[in-house]
Amino acid sequence: MSSALPPVIAVVLPPREGFGPRRARGIGLTVRHHSLSTSAHRTVVFIGRQAGPVFLDVTFRLVRPPFFIPGTIRTRYAIRLRTALRLLKPALIEVHADPAIALRLQRMFPRIPVVLMLHDEPSANRLTRTPRRRAWLFRRLARVLTVSAWLRDLYLEGIEPPARPPVVVPPCVDLAALIPLVGGMDSAALARAKRRTRLVLFVGRLTPEKGADQFVAACTTALASLPGWRAEIIGASEHIVKAPETAFVRLLEATAEPAGISMMGYRDHPDVLAAMARAAIVVIPSRTPDPSGRTALEAMAGGAVVICFRDGALPEICGEAAIYSDPADLANAIRALGADPPRLAALGEAGRRRAVQFDLPKIGRLMDTLRSQIIADWRQKG
Secondary structure (H helix, E strand, O other), X not given: OOOOOOOEEEEEXXXXXXXXXXXXXXXXXXXXXXXXXOOOOEEEXXXXXXXXXXXXXXXXXXXXXXXXXXXXXXXXXXXXXXXXXXXXXXXXXXXEOOHHHHHHHHHHOXXXXXXXXXXXXXXXXXXXXXXHHHHHHHHHOOEEEEOOHHHHHHHHOOOOOOOOOOEEOOOOEOHHHHHHHHOOOOHHHHHHHXXXXXXXXXXXXXXXXXXXXXXXXXXXXXXXXXXXXXXXXXXXXOOOOOOOOOHXXXXXXXXXXXXXXXXXXXXXXXXXXXXXXXXXXEEEOOOOOOOOOHHHHHXXXXXXXXXXXXXXXXXXXXXXXXXXXXXXXXXXXXXXXXXXXXXXXXXXXXXXXXXXXXXXXXXXXXXXXXXXXXXXXXHHHO
């Protein structure tokens, strides 16, 4: 007698979210990792139209919003989702980063728990900008998840504690997949390779809020007294292969080139991970708080030492394994770390140990437990 199949989880991405090695941002990468790590459930990921290759190691359904129905792309996407979800009959619907779609699907499927995972600050969406709207959102949905405690606390500001408070599910990293990038080396060998590389790296969108200009200014000063060290910038104005060259990008190019800082342009996510595995230092100089800390986590997993500002979710992810600085002291932080190989090696190893806490199987077990509990609570309630 065969055992029953595990429950199906329908995971819904926003209609314009990338879900492939070229266009996936933190949201798409999170969904892929959760799908790969689940053991208690079967997941089916619903995505909108994609430009470029799609992740083929997870089960997905492509949803094409009908053109003949009036309304926004979100409205038409939800209408097409309704048909697909009726056929799938999931035990739980998990929507990422789109409160409007989550609320619409909960109305469409009142017998199925709908969970919303939030990746951005409340100000990013009209349905979460005010305490009153956030409180209403918590009441309407089966559960709300956030990618950090810092983000959870932002959503709880100004409201009474909800009956079902948000649950934190931090980002994760697939340490097993990183082994080929670091050559399967032990800690001592990795530390020696990092010293040989002597690379300071920036990874991110080239926009003012990400602070690449602060990186250029700091490296211009710091590398002048660090012989043999170099700096690189990976990224473009948008998270696409052929991103437009903005005035900010042209300014970066004009200041980076005289300082010998290489502008590497856009790179696919596997190439970014490989670059961070080569780098000795990864600098995260964002002017706005990072809600998840994913870049820092991936850098530490590859053995790089993170230099960042103490805001957003970065302290939650990095703990004591990072160097915390501020814009005025960024050059000194890079210079001091580059001139101290023992400290560099020690922090690199501390970062790798820290990253183990966010390894894919651990976060996968957390998601399995959480999803099972939400399904059980909903059935008991109904």
